[in-house]
Amino acid sequence: MNSIKEKGMKWLFTAAASASILCVFLICAFLFVNGFSTMGKIGFTEFIFGTVWKPLNNIFGILPMILGSVEVTLLAFVFGVPIGLLCAIFLVYFCPKKIYSKMKSVIDLLAGIPSIVYGFFGLVCIVPIFRNLFGGSGKSIFTAGFLLGIMILPTIVSVSESSLKAVDKNYYEGALALGATHERSVFFASVPAAKSGIIAGIILGMGRAIGETMAVNYVIGNQALMPFDIFMGGRTLTTNIVLEMGYATDLHRDALIATAVVLFIFILIINLSFAFLKRRIR
Amino acid sequence: MVKKISEHQQDANDLRIIHKDKLSVVLNVLVKISAFITMAVLIIMIAYILITGIPNITLDQFSLEYNTENVSMMPAIINTLLYTVLSLLIALPLGIGSAIYLVEYAKKGSKFVEIVRLTTETLSGIPSIIFGLFGYLFLCIFCGLGYSLLSGVITLSIIILPLIMRTTEEALKAVPDSYREGSYGLGAGKVRTIFKIILPSAVGGILNGIILSIGRIVGESAALIYTAGTLPNIALNVMKSGRSLSVHMYALLSEGLYTNQAYATAVVLLLMVMLINFASNKIVKHMGGKNEQN
Structure with a gap:
C-alpha cells in the first residue's frame, strides 16, 4: 500500500515536470505548422524579404517589420544598457546600505509595471515631449526605442547585479592594493570579470525588447513602411500582429500568424544563446 | 568580520x-x-x-454593470480576480509538482532534467503576444473553446508556470538537508517527508512565487486579447468571454473615446501592482532575505 502511494506520487511529480515540455512542444507545433504552410503559400522570399505590406491587395512582405523590430531593439540597447549597467555597478560597489533596499524596490517596481501602463505613459507623456523636441507626430521608432530602453532597465540591472556580486572580491582588492582608485578597481578589474554574466543580461533584455507589444503599439506610429528614418513612424513584428489580428481573415490572418512565427524564431535564437551563456558561466 | x-x-x-x-x-x-x-x-x-x-476617478466607474455611459472597470476587476484564482488553481499544482520532482527526485545531470530546464527557460522567455496567438490557435480554434474565460485561464497558467517552478525550486533547495534526514530517521517515507516537512518549510518562497504570478496575471494584456476576448462584462461562466483590467485599458485606448477613463484605469492598475510588489517585499524580508527574487 505504502509503496504504491510512493510510486504513484513519484509518477505524478514526473508528470507535472513534463508539463512544461508538453507546452513548449504544443506551442512550437501549432505555430510552426500554421506559419510555415502560410509562408509556403505566400512564397518564402516574398514574405521575408518583401518590402510591401498591403493585406487588401494580398501583398504580404514583412521586411519593414523585421527591420523595425531590430531597430527598436538596438535603440533600446543604446538607452537601456549603459544606464542599466552603471546602475548595477552602483548597487554593488557604490551604494550606501540605507539606499540599497530602496533602489531594489524601485527596480522591482519598474519590472512589475504592466506594459500597457508603459504604453499609456509613453502615449500621454513621452510622445508630446518628443513632438515638441523633434517635430512630426512624436510617434516614431526613436520614441519606441526610448520607452523600451526604460522597460529593459530592470532586467539588465538585476542580471548584471547578480553576476557582479559573484565576482571574486580578490580582483577588487588586488587592484586597490596596486594603487588603483576605487573606481578604477571596479571598472577595470571587477566589471571585466563579470563580462559573460552582463552579456547574458543584455541578451535577456534583448528578448524582452523584441517581444514587447503593448507598450510599443502606442508610441511607434505603426506605418508599415521601410524604416529608413528612426524619427519617422514604423512598425514592429509584434505591433503588426496586434494591430490587424482583430479584423483579419483568411490569408491575411495566416500571414499575421506567420509573422508571429518569425518573431518566435528570433526569440528562440535569443533564448538558446542565453541558456548557452548561462551554462558556460557555471 | x-x-x-x-x-x-x-x-x-x-x-x-x-x-x-x-x-x-x-x-x-x-x-x-x-x-x-x-x-x-x-x-x-x-x-x-x-x-x-x-x-x-469617478464613483460610477465602479458600478457592477458596464455600459457605454459609466464605462465601469468593476467587471474587469472582478474578471481579473477570476483569472488570478483559476490560473493559480491550474499552475500551482503543476509548478510545485515539477519543482518537487526537480529538487527531490531527479538525478543530477539526467537528460530529462536538462530538457525540463531548457523548456522552462524557453517558456519564460516567450513574449505574451506569442502565447496569445498560440492560445487562439490551440485553445480557441483547435479545442473549440472559443473566446472564453477558460482559454484565457489556460494561457495564463502556461505563462506563470515557469515563474512558480523557479521560485518553488529555490525555496525547496533552501530547506536544509538535515530536515529530510531527520524525517527519514524517524521512519517517515519520502512522500510524507515532502508534504509534512519540506513543503511547510518552503511555504514563504512558494507564497512569493504566487504573488509574483499575480503581478504577471494582472499586467497581462496581449495574451488575453486573442484568447479571452474583450467583452466588458463579468464572465459568469468559464465559457464566457470577459476582459481583465489590463485588457480593459487596452480596449479604452484603442477605442480612443474614453481617455479620462483610461487615466483612471491606469491609476488602479498601478496601485494594484504597487500593492503586489509591497506584499512580495514583505515576504522576502520575512524569510530573512534568503531567497532573492532572481
Missing part, C-alpha cells in the same frame, strides 16, 4: 590616501547619475500617472 567593498571605500576616503584622477571622478559621477536616472524615471512615471489619473 569581513568588510564590504563600500566600507573599504569609506576607509580610503577617511584617510584621504588616494588622490583621485580625472577618469575616476568621471566614472564616479556617471555611476551616480545612472542610479539617479533610474530612480527618477520611476518616480516621474508614478507621479505623472497618479496626478493626471486621480482627478479622473
Whole structure:
C-alpha cells in the first residue's frame, strides 16, 4: 500500500515536470505548422524579404517589420544598457546600505509595471515631449526605442547585479592594493570579470525588447513602411500582429500568424544563446 | 568580520590616501547619475500617472454593470480576480509538482532534467503576444473553446508556470538537508517527508512565487486579447468571454473615446501592482532575505 502511494506520487511529480515540455512542444507545433504552410503559400522570399505590406491587395512582405523590430531593439540597447549597467555597478560597489533596499524596490517596481501602463505613459507623456523636441507626430521608432530602453532597465540591472556580486572580491582588492582608485578597481578589474554574466543580461533584455507589444503599439506610429528614418513612424513584428489580428481573415490572418512565427524564431535564437551563456558561466 | 567593498571605500576616503584622477571622478559621477536616472524615471512615471489619473476617478466607474455611459472597470476587476484564482488553481499544482520532482527526485545531470530546464527557460522567455496567438490557435480554434474565460485561464497558467517552478525550486533547495534526514530517521517515507516537512518549510518562497504570478496575471494584456476576448462584462461562466483590467485599458485606448477613463484605469492598475510588489517585499524580508527574487 505504502509503496504504491510512493510510486504513484513519484509518477505524478514526473508528470507535472513534463508539463512544461508538453507546452513548449504544443506551442512550437501549432505555430510552426500554421506559419510555415502560410509562408509556403505566400512564397518564402516574398514574405521575408518583401518590402510591401498591403493585406487588401494580398501583398504580404514583412521586411519593414523585421527591420523595425531590430531597430527598436538596438535603440533600446543604446538607452537601456549603459544606464542599466552603471546602475548595477552602483548597487554593488557604490551604494550606501540605507539606499540599497530602496533602489531594489524601485527596480522591482519598474519590472512589475504592466506594459500597457508603459504604453499609456509613453502615449500621454513621452510622445508630446518628443513632438515638441523633434517635430512630426512624436510617434516614431526613436520614441519606441526610448520607452523600451526604460522597460529593459530592470532586467539588465538585476542580471548584471547578480553576476557582479559573484565576482571574486580578490580582483577588487588586488587592484586597490596596486594603487588603483576605487573606481578604477571596479571598472577595470571587477566589471571585466563579470563580462559573460552582463552579456547574458543584455541578451535577456534583448528578448524582452523584441517581444514587447503593448507598450510599443502606442508610441511607434505603426506605418508599415521601410524604416529608413528612426524619427519617422514604423512598425514592429509584434505591433503588426496586434494591430490587424482583430479584423483579419483568411490569408491575411495566416500571414499575421506567420509573422508571429518569425518573431518566435528570433526569440528562440535569443533564448538558446542565453541558456548557452548561462551554462558556460557555471 | 569581513568588510564590504563600500566600507573599504569609506576607509580610503577617511584617510584621504588616494588622490583621485580625472577618469575616476568621471566614472564616479556617471555611476551616480545612472542610479539617479533610474530612480527618477520611476518616480516621474508614478507621479505623472497618479496626478493626471486621480482627478479622473469617478464613483460610477465602479458600478457592477458596464455600459457605454459609466464605462465601469468593476467587471474587469472582478474578471481579473477570476483569472488570478483559476490560473493559480491550474499552475500551482503543476509548478510545485515539477519543482518537487526537480529538487527531490531527479538525478543530477539526467537528460530529462536538462530538457525540463531548457523548456522552462524557453517558456519564460516567450513574449505574451506569442502565447496569445498560440492560445487562439490551440485553445480557441483547435479545442473549440472559443473566446472564453477558460482559454484565457489556460494561457495564463502556461505563462506563470515557469515563474512558480523557479521560485518553488529555490525555496525547496533552501530547506536544509538535515530536515529530510531527520524525517527519514524517524521512519517517515519520502512522500510524507515532502508534504509534512519540506513543503511547510518552503511555504514563504512558494507564497512569493504566487504573488509574483499575480503581478504577471494582472499586467497581462496581449495574451488575453486573442484568447479571452474583450467583452466588458463579468464572465459568469468559464465559457464566457470577459476582459481583465489590463485588457480593459487596452480596449479604452484603442477605442480612443474614453481617455479620462483610461487615466483612471491606469491609476488602479498601478496601485494594484504597487500593492503586489509591497506584499512580495514583505515576504522576502520575512524569510530573512534568503531567497532573492532572481
